[in-house]
Amino acid sequence: MAHRIAFSVCVVSYFLFIGLISSEAFSVVGSEVDPLIRQVTDGQDDGVETQPLTAEHHFSLFKARFKKSYGSEEEHDYRFKVFRANLRRAARHQKLDPSATHGVTQFSDLTPGEFRKRFLGLRRLRLPKDANQAPILPTDNLPEDFDWREKGAVTPVKNQGSCGSCWSFSTTGALEGANFFATGKIVSLSEQQLVDCDHECDPEEAGSCDSGCNGGLMNSAFEYTLKAGGLMREEDYPYTGTDRGTCKFDKSKIVAKVANFSVVSLDEDQIAANLVKNGPLAVAINAVFMQTYIGGVSCPYICSKRLDHGVLLVGYGSTKFAGVAMFVV
Secondary structure (H helix, E strand, O other), X not given: OOOOOXXXXXXXXXXXXXXXXXXXXXXXXXXXXXXXXXXXXXXXXXXXXXOHHHHHHHHHHHHHHOOXXXXXXXXXXXXXXXXXXXXXXXXXXHHXXXXXEEOOOOOOOOOHHHHHHHHOOEOOOOOOOOOOEOOOOOOOOOOOOEEHHHHOOOOOOOOOOOOEOHXXXXXXXXXXXXHHHHHOOOOXXXXXXXXXXXXXXXXXXXXXXXXXXXXXXXXXXXXXXXXXXXXXXXOOOOOOOOOOOOXXXXXXXXXXXXXXXXXXXXXXXXXXXXXXXXXXXXXXXXXXXXXXXXXXXXXXXXXXXXXXXXXXXXXXXXXOOOOOOEEEO
């Protein structure tokens, strides 16, 4: 899943990590959707079944737009049933999250459970007792708006595919930014190295190991990178979207090394200050509304604190979009 999403500050639940590159060291595919299927949920009532002809029409548009095909009539009928349920769900999300646009996305034929299993690979987040805490920074002179994309510190949006490897993309994004901060050069780093080779575990919690497409944690991935010596380039160890391969890490091709990492305070001014001072941050969020998200600033009236998706925090704004303060991931 690839994305560039704006979140209002009122809804983000997160842990944030700064990755620091040692001196030795040298990303839903966009949000463009056919206007014919944008906001197909307009006028639907939460408790009213979608009219069959209307739902069939939207399902036909959905299949054409996202090149969907199914192996049997039974599978087609089942996916249509799921699609109709997601139309109603998108309508509910639109009411609960009015500053964003919700509707048909490439994920509209997946149940919430399937979406979670395929794309939301963040394991239960528990910070180690000895985790470094980022120092408190001054916040008096922070810019009103800030975006590392405008400064060249962020690679183009990447697509994790149907693999719960979001944690690896969050990790490489933070390290790409730190590497840019240290060297002035943007280098795309290998998520596949983390997917194939990182099996770092929390010794205090069973089942917490980083496990490729079955999930992982950014702090564990930083620990792995410290122990392995660094990460290879994306082009030297390209992403495949699967975890069925063997580890192909070549230490001689390391291009970015990690000196240390630290945990940022959840105070929003400190988040902004660390973002400006240290570069893009690895962030954990709750992504329950993301299956139906098309665009805008997501600020649901109700937001779970269960963290299930790893992303990259690249900027913030005060009134640049929709007139509300926001973070950009």
